[in-house]
Amino acid sequence: MIRLASVMPSTSMKIAVSRLFPRLYFRRVTAATISGSRHPPITSEPIPASLAQLHLSPIWRSFLIDLRNLLAVLNTRLIRRHPSNSGRVRSGRSSTAPAGRILTRTSTSNELNDDEKGERNESNDENGKEDPEEQKKKEMLRRMRNVFMVTLVIYAAFMLFGPVGDLPPGVVGTTWSDFTGRLLPTGQIWKIVVFPEREIAFVYMYAGAKTASGENLERIYRIQIPSVNRFEGEVRAAEAALKLPPELWTQIQYRRLDGVSSVLTLLVIGAVALGIYFLFKRVKISFNITDVMSSLTKTKLNIIDPHSKGGKLKIKFKDVAGLHEAKIEVSEFVDYLKNPGRYTKLGAKLPKGALLTGPPGCGKTLLAKALAAESSAPFISMNGTEFVEMIGGLGASRIRNLFKEAKSRAPCIIYIDEIDAIGRKRSDASASGFGSGSGEEEQTLNQLLVEMDGMDSAQGIIVLASTNRADILDKALLRPGRFDRHITIDLPTVLERKEMFELYLKRIKLDHKPAYYSRRLAQMTPGFSGADIANVVNEAAIRAASTEKALVTVEELDFSLQRVLAGAEKRSRTLIEEEREIVAYHESGHALVGWLLEYTDALLKVSIIPRTSAALGFAQISPRERKLFTKEELFDRMCMSLGGRAAESVVFNRITTGAQDDLEKVTKSAYAQVKIYGMSERIGPLSFPPQPGFEAEAEFYKKPYSAMLQHAMDQEASNIVSKAYFTAEKLIRDNRNLLEKLARTLLEKEVLSYEDIKALIGPPKYGDKQVIELAEHILPKPESNATF
Structure with missing residues (x-):
């Protein structure tokens, strides 16, 4: 330094x-001035x-x-x-x-x-x-700025290189090891002065001090101290280790810095204070704690008012594909907002609120916006998470502001997205800050209940809310008089998916009309939500653009389905020949067992190309939209899932970790048959479904059955899985030649279609299983992905 x-x-x-x-x-x-310098x-x-x-x-x-x-x-x-x-x-x-x-x-x-x-x-x-007074203010501000900057420079330089007391020149830097090994053993140290602010110490030697070897020592040495609090103790410990007599122990003094640093600190503080004063005076900003609190409690509303310029919603019911039953239910709200007199004459009261429930991506928010657009009413929306803050009471205040704004714009629609953030069930534990809820969430929920109770239906205010966790909402929120209507927006049916595909396919350039693909794609995608369908179409358009094609063809749709279902191909993930052979026999085992059983779905494609979803291979089946399954159908599906593990055991006499996903699905199906569906003859027609909200922590809630019954159900589920595995293994052993054909061809081609499998091993034993003819080969979404 x-x-x-x-x-x-x-x-x-x-x-x-x-x-x-x-x-x-x-x-x-x-x-004397040097010219040109x-x-x-x-x-x-x-x-x-x-x-x-x-x-x-x-x-x-x-x-x-x-x-x-x-x-x-x-x-x-x-x-x-x-x-x-x-x-x-x-x-x-x-x-x-x-x-x-x-x-x-x-x-x-x-x-x-x-x-x-x-x-x-x-x-x-x-x-x-300019006015002379304004010029004086500007000049003063400039002066203050310059003084402030120079003061900061002085202070920073002083803290880095400033003097430490009135020290004479000739200070020599040294280390702790040099101090304890060379200076301290001499016993000729006059004193040590410690400056805690700088974490340094100065060692003053007696005049003419020398080491044991006769080396002359300087008068003052400087040491950097890692810890001021432990410095004196370490010095005493070093002296004791050297066995110095107490009369030769070093005197240690502590000093504060001189007044220059204090003056500079005061100068910096004064310059900052004056700068802030003139800044606020110049821009005329008043700092008030009331303004700060009002800015926190101010509700961040998203308001779309059709009566204002540029505030009209462009989404109508015609822009919402599918959701036929849901649109019929909410259409009553539209009629009421447009013609309230028709209902008031008969003494009818429209429900104050409607709760939209269903899986994510099914169009709950889209339907709420379409309702507001059809009724030409202001639309005020807010997310449930925006009500909860760290500062207590803000959520309740924002609820009050929300309804106050709605009353000033009545008739209007209030929409609260993800209401489960503030509408969870209350409990005795959550009131004290423990449990799943908190006091702030309960205050917000109570305020919402009060506002909906005090809201007159004649005001024309409708509260819409959406959630995909209706099972955890408080009962007081769901009772009549608050959210009277519960509108379930479920996953679209095959006809609704066809409409959605046509809607989204119209927005991209195709080589055929949208109707050419919509029916087939709808059949291939059971369980897809509206968001999933939009993603498939968008991925196809992106693929066509990246390959510089003018139109989207069946190849791009095929690619997008594969990408959404199993992830994009990852050919860079190379496998050693032994692992590649295991994957081929594993996937061939799935295909062969499913081909030979009666109640399995038709197989469309088998692949051993690695995917980004961590799957080294997969088998795609043609699913059927069914709501009811027999015991025999569930058993055959379990056998097909275990066909890969059985093939590994038969061919290689050992098993690998590749069947983990298959085993999870089979175990879940077996326990569902025993504990939920009552399909076990030993246990009987009993059903113990998981408690709502405890699926992830089932061991923590009180079970409505004894430990003996639990043991019996565990044994029964294990027996079902074992029986399915032995059945799959027997099919593999009896048809080993067919397995070899499938595996060898799959190693060569990497992908086999339904027609390829049929040409290799013949048609299915129990006839064709609802095979869906596709334009080229568009992959369906399997009801159960047998992934390796």
Whole structure:
């Protein structure tokens, strides 16, 4: 630190400042000026008496002189730019300064360059237009800015390189090991002075101190201290280790920094305070705690008012494909908002609210916006998570503001998305801050209940809310008088998926009409939501654009389905030949067992190409939309899932970890047959479905059956899985030749279609299983993906 400060010459700072201010440079007013020199000669300045009185090193004295000169330069620059306030610079005279101060260049009006003339003319124009008081304020702000910046520079430089007390020159830096190994054993240390603020200590030696080998020691040494609190204890421990007598123990003193640092700290604080004061005074900003709280409690509403310019919603019922039953139910709200008199004459009261439930991506928010557009009513929406904040009471305040805004715009529609964020079931534990809820959420929920109770149906305010977790909502929120209507928006049927595909396919350029693909795609995608369908179509368009095609063809739709279902191909994930052979036999085992059983679905494609979804291979089946399954059908599906593990065991006499996903599905199906569907003869027609909200932590809630019954159900589920595995293994052993054909061909081609499998091993044993003819080969979504 000391060495670094010693190489900071005063001349370098003067040159730096002269480059920052090219029209102002440091020199004495002498006739000796080197012609053509970019930087005139710089001479040393005399040390003023005020600085000479300070116990500073010559380096620091020169540094402070340079800073004083910088202030003088800034002041002179302000005077030249605003001569009306500080006196004009008269032409033909030099701007002189007292002895020992910085002097600016003597100049006449003829010597001024074009930039200086432009500045002076601009300053004169401003003075003629602006008010003198405004000029004074601007000048004061400029001065405060300059003082603030220079003070910060001084403070930062002092903290880095500042003096530590009145120390004489000749301080030598040393280390802790050198101190304990060379200095301390001499017993000739006079004292140690510690400065806690800088975490340094100075070791003062007696005059003429020498080491045991006769080496002369310096008078003062400097040590960097890692920890001030432990320094004295470590010194005493080192002295004790050296077995020094107590009379030779070193005296340790603690000192604070001199007053210069305190003065600089006060200067920085004062400059910051004055800067803030003038800043707020200039822009006329008033800081008030009331304004801060009001900004926090202010509700962030999304308001779409059709009566205002550009506030109309463009989404209508015709833009919402499918959802026929849901649109019929909400159409009553549209009729009421448009013709309320028809209902009031009969004494009817429209429900105050409707709860839209269903899986994610099924169009709940879209239907709410379409309802507002059809009724031409203002639409005020807010997310449930926006009501809950860290500061207590904000959620309830925002609920009040929401309904206040709705009443001022009545008739209107309020829409709260993901209401389960504030509408969870209340419990005794959550009231005290424990459990699944919190006090803030309960206050917000209570305020919502109060507002809906106090809302008159004649006001024309309808509250819509959506959630995909209706089972965890509080019962008070679902009772009649609040959310009277519960509208379930389920996954679309095959006809609704056909409409959705046609709607989205119309927005891209196809090589055929949308109807050519919509029926087939709808049959291939059971369980897809509206968001999934939109994603499939969009992925196809992206694929066509990336391959520079003018139209979207069946190839792009095939690619998009594969990408959505199993992930994109990852051919860079190379497998060793042994693993590739295991994957081929594993997938062939799935295909063969499903081909030979009666109640399995038709197989469309088998692939051993690795996918980004971590699947090394997969078998796709043609699913059927069914709601009811027999025991025999569930058993055959389990056998097909275990066909891959059985093939590995038969062919390689060992098993791998590739069947993990298959085993999870089979175990879940077996326990469902025993505990939920009552299909076990041993257990009987009993059903113990998982408790709502406890699926992920089933071991923590009280089970409605004994431990003995639980043991019996575990044994029964294990027996079902074992029986399915033995059945699959027997099919593999009895048809080993067919398995070899499938596996060898799959290793060669990597992908086999339904027709390829039929040509290799013949048609299915129990006849064709609802095979869906496709344009080329579009992959369906399997009801159960047998992934490896």
